[in-house]
Amino acid sequence: MNPEQEQFRSSLHSLLAASDVPSIARAWAAGSCEPGLAMWRKLADLGVTALAIPAEYDGLEATATDLVIAFEELGHHAVPGPAIESVAVVPSLILSRLPETAADPAVARASDVASLASQWLPRFASGETLATLAWPPHQPFAVDAHIAALPFGGTPGETVASVDPTRHLSHIESEHFIGGRNDRAFDLGALACAAQLTGLGQAMLDLSVAYVQQRVQFGQPVGKFQAVKHHLADVRIALDFARPLVYSAAESLAPQDISAAKVAASAAAQLAARSGLQVHGAIAYTREYDFSLWLVKARALLPAWGTASWHRNRLLESL
Amino acid sequence: MKIVVLVKQVPDSGAERNLRAEDNTVDRASANNVINEMDEYAIEEALRLQEAHGGEVTVLTMGPQRATESIRKALSMGPDGAVHVVDDALSGTDALGTSKVLAKALERLNADVIICGAESTDARGQVLPHMLAERLGVAALTGARKLTVDGSQLTIERQTEEGYEVVTAATPAIVSVWDTINEPRYPSFKGIMAAKKKPVETLSIADLGVDAGEVGWAGAQTTVKEHTKRPPRSAGQKVTDSGEGGVALVDYLSSEKFV
Numbered sequence: 001m002n003p004e005q006e007q008f009r010s011s012l013h014s015l016l017a018a019s020d021v022p023s024i025a026r027a028w029a030a031g032s033c034e035p036g037l038a039m040w041r042k043l044a045d046l047g048v049t050a051l052a053i054p055a056e057y058d059g060l061e062a063t064a065t066d067l068v069i070a071f072e073e074l075g076h077h078a079v080p081g082p083a084i085e086s087v088a089v090v091p092s093l094i095l096s097r098l099p100e101t102a103a104d105p106a107v108a109r110a111s112d113v114a115s116l117a118s119q120w121l122p123r124f125a126s127g128e129t130l131a132t133l134a135w136p137p138h139q140p141f142a143v144d145a146h147i148a149a150l151p152f153g154g155t156p157g158e159t160v161a162s163v164d165p166t167r168h169l170s171h172i173e174s175e176h177f178i179g180g181r182n183d184r185a186f187d188l189g190a191l192a193c194a195a196q197l198t199g200l201g202q203a204m205l206d207l208s209v210a211y212v213q214q215r216v217q218f219g220q221p222v223g224k225f226q227a228v229k230h231h232l233a234d235v236r237i238a239l240d241f242a243r244p245l246v247y248s249a250a251e252s253l254a255p256q257d258i259s260a261a262k263v264a265a266s267a268a269a270q271l272a273a274r275s276g277l278q279v280h281g282a283i284a285y286t287r288e289y290d291f292s293l294w295l296v297k298a299r300a301l302l303p304a305w306g307t308a309s310w311h312r313n314r315l316l317e318s319l
Numbered sequence: 320m321k322i323v324v325l326v327k328q329v330p331d332s333g334a335e336r337n338l339r340a341e342d343n344t345v346d347r348a349s350a351n352n353v354i355n356e357m358d359e360y361a362i363e364e365a366l367r368l369q370e371a372h373g374g375e376v377t378v379l380t381m382g383p384q385r386a387t388e389s390i391r392k393a394l395s396m397g398p399d400g401a402v403h404v405v406d407d408a409l410s411g412t413d414a415l416g417t418s419k420v421l422a423k424a425l426e427r428l429n430a431d432v433i434i435c436g437a438e439s440t441d442a443r444g445q446v447l448p449h450m451l452a453e454r455l456g457v458a459a460l461t462g463a464r465k466l467t468v469d470g471s472q473l474t475i476e477r478q479t480e481e482g483y484e485v486v487t488a489a490t491p492a493i494v495s496v497w498d499t500i501n502e503p504r505y506p507s508f509k510g511i512m513a514a515k516k517k518p519v520e521t522l523s524i525a526d527l528g529v530d531a532g533e534v535g536w537a538g539a540q541t542t543v544k545e546h547t548k549r550p551p552r553s554a555g556q557k558v559t560d561s562g563e564g565g566v567a568l569v570d571y572l573s574s575e576k577f578v
Contacts, residue, residue: 004511004515007506007511008508011511015505045507046508047507047509050508051508
């Protein structure tokens, strides 16, 4: 990370740390999205929603590393909303269909896509509109279609419950656009998801370390027991091994690197969630306790944008 | 409207701060150095003035080389450029000497409005705006919780313990602000990238026509002779409640004249 990227990270962290995201997430889960949308407008002011959009559509044309930094912070603070779809996948999908960038001319429908780009991208960049989509079979449902635009068409149908109550899932009814297996937009979604998972994992580790220093059992804080220390040290190691894969995938953007990053980040976040759950005791999955917000978001994102076995398979085929 | 904001780099007030044993000055080398918190409110106020009335915002800092980091951070919020007064001879300068140097730099900048934080978190003297106003011969509107500009007329609400006073002056003037005045913005991606390319002029005291003997250790009118660590907090009194706990609490509060 260069000093500017470090400052961007710190700016996002300061904004989110001062925003009481847990209350916003609970309100979002209960169907009251206004505080969350207000926070998304602030994130847009800082540039988050414009990162993957070119300057000609009022975007920032930032690097994938900048995107990863933003998603780590979104994960770190368990920000609700269709972040991956809105910031990474939908803009990238529109752009990859423009005639001058499309790999396959058959999918480039020049006039449609050009108008799609000029109609939507400036609105995403400014944060005026969030976007979502479904991408079966990986993402069979669209996240938060009740507050986000569906630029690829379709209407939200039947809703489905998610393990993470901040994710309002719905079927999309229409001949919905589906990308290819090695689609750049899909990969950007997987990379953003990996970054969000390492951020979630880091937050769960921080919460767990704080908790085991407070919770006293058998006359001492439970964090003094070696078995508890070992659990949390394993989480530290998993996260420290996953993050470099995520950052190097952002550099290369090679599908196999993104797959490796997603596998490692999912494993680290899952370990952070399970170990955190264990060292907290039953309180960790109590809805009223903040740890649960990270726990269920990690659970929902683990299989998102390609399950670990799908990504392992793709990695294996590339070897 | 030409606006200058004074920005000071200070050790992070959230962490433990120490004085150095050898010269009784703040240990800045081991501290996490940040923009003085109140100065962020000054920058925000300057940017709001610029947004409403146009003009230019310049950051002015006096400090060692590493203060450039804070200058870049200040610029990432939106000011147009910065002036950094940096000189080895300035080490040890007290408030009076600082005001001399900053006044010289401000004369060159020819500002309509000078905005600064009401105090720095390290020295907490609150004297600098007054010293600068005196040296520059301009009005001092200090301790503002609200600033309004109407043409060349500045009006502030000066925060006091009981409420506020309305103070008015014509430009040029110096305004110092409290953290009640606004909510500083967070640097955006665009702002951070733009800050890299903004001009930062560095000036030595020779450039400003200040003699080395007037500043630094030699020019300081005040010296710190010694310092000791604040004693650790003593253990409080414990009141064990055996039915009379409330009475014991009230007895204590009344002995301290709280009730």
